[in-house]
Amino acid sequence: MLNSSIKNLDLRLLAVFDEMFRTGSVSATAEALHMTQPAVSMCLSRLRRQFGDALFVRTNAGMAPTPHALSLQEPLGKAYRLLCDATSSRDPFDASTSSRVFRIAMADAGYLALFKPLFEFKQRQAPNISFEFRSISKDTGALMAEGEIDLTIAFSPQLGPGIYQQLLIEQDFVGAVRCDHPRIDRQISWSDYAGEQHLAVSLQGTGHWVLNNAIEEVGIVRHIGWQAESYLAVPPIIPFSDYIVTLPKAMARFFAERGVLKYFELPFKTPRILVMQHWHERFHRDPGVVWLRKVMFELFRDL
Structure with a gap:
């Protein structure tokens, strides 16, 4: 038939x-x-x-x-x-004239750090292109296979079969507090870190399980004063508390440049975060997705 x-x-x-x-x-x-x-x-x-x-x-x-x-x-x-x-594969992609909508899944850590350089790039070179950002979830891999998500940017998510990946940036975790913290300046000891209350942020795609494992291995038991699922909790909480927040360095730099906090090296070693971009094999040769991957690679290189 x-x-x-x-x-x-x-x-x-x-x-x-x-x-x-x-x-x-x-x-x-x-x-x-x-x-x-x-x-x-x-x-x-x-x-x-x-x-x-x-x-x-x-x-x-x-x-x-x-x-x-x-x-x-x-x-x-x-x-x-x-x-x-x-x-x-035969259709050319011209970013300067295209009105394509690209859908990107990523954690807010990457989104906040990427927002300004991506916006400036779009205004200069791709004024008619639109970007939609989505959270990472258990359905992200399936949505990529269906073409509902073009690119996922995250730390080692489990996205299923048929996924390509490329390293964008390696990141360290750092600690951060409000700019006028009464006890902590630009350096911190193991006992200082253990003795303060913490704002803990845990969300998919950021590698926080790596941080939690490193903290457990050195024997620190954090006193969690506030638990959040988004880095959007940092601006309203850190400047008005004595909490420590531990977060990726690019994220800390983003907030520090806006006067939200000051950051410092941790008093113990943590594995580096490998931030990857992921795309489905169905769209490996899609000219638009190829262009998008190149843009993300260049922008993350400068973070």
Whole structure:
């Protein structure tokens, strides 16, 4: 059935089938493919005639694939991805005129440090390009495979199979306190670090488990006065408390330049954080993603 039917399929039909399988929704498929809903419905009608099957039927949970659609998903999905790779590799990418939207997953540590240089770069060289930033989650790898996320920037996340990676920057952890802290200046002893209360920040993609392991290995038990899941907690808390916060150096520099805190070397060794950029093999040769990777590599080199 597949061999006799596929000769009349075009890329748009494959795209509609693939997106319908992913979303189970005509409206969501239309939005994702920048088509009208009637156009998607017409493509579905062509697909149904082509394969002699309803393919997707309406249920309370949306448009569900029929058994025949399930059997077609793997071969048609492979065909669609191969065609996308082949056509995208021939299309030039001009950042100065493109209006493409790039979706990047990263922790707020990287976002805050990257915001200013990326914004300035965009204004100069890619004024019409848009960036969407998302948090890292357990679904990030799957979203990358589906093309919903173009790039993930993080410390060793578990993103699943088919992921390429490249080292962007190696970072040290440092300690930081408010600028007029009554007991701590630019140096700190082991006992000082252990004796103060701490603001602890722990979020996915930042390598904080490495820090926690290093602290445990030297026998320090921190008194956690405040636990947060974002570095956005630093500006409203550190300047108005005596807490110590331990964070990546680029993040500490970002806050120090804005008068939020002063930072210092830790009185014990911690492994360096290897910040990587990750992308899915489906989009390895996508000219836009290739451009984005080069931009991130250059910007992180200067952090």
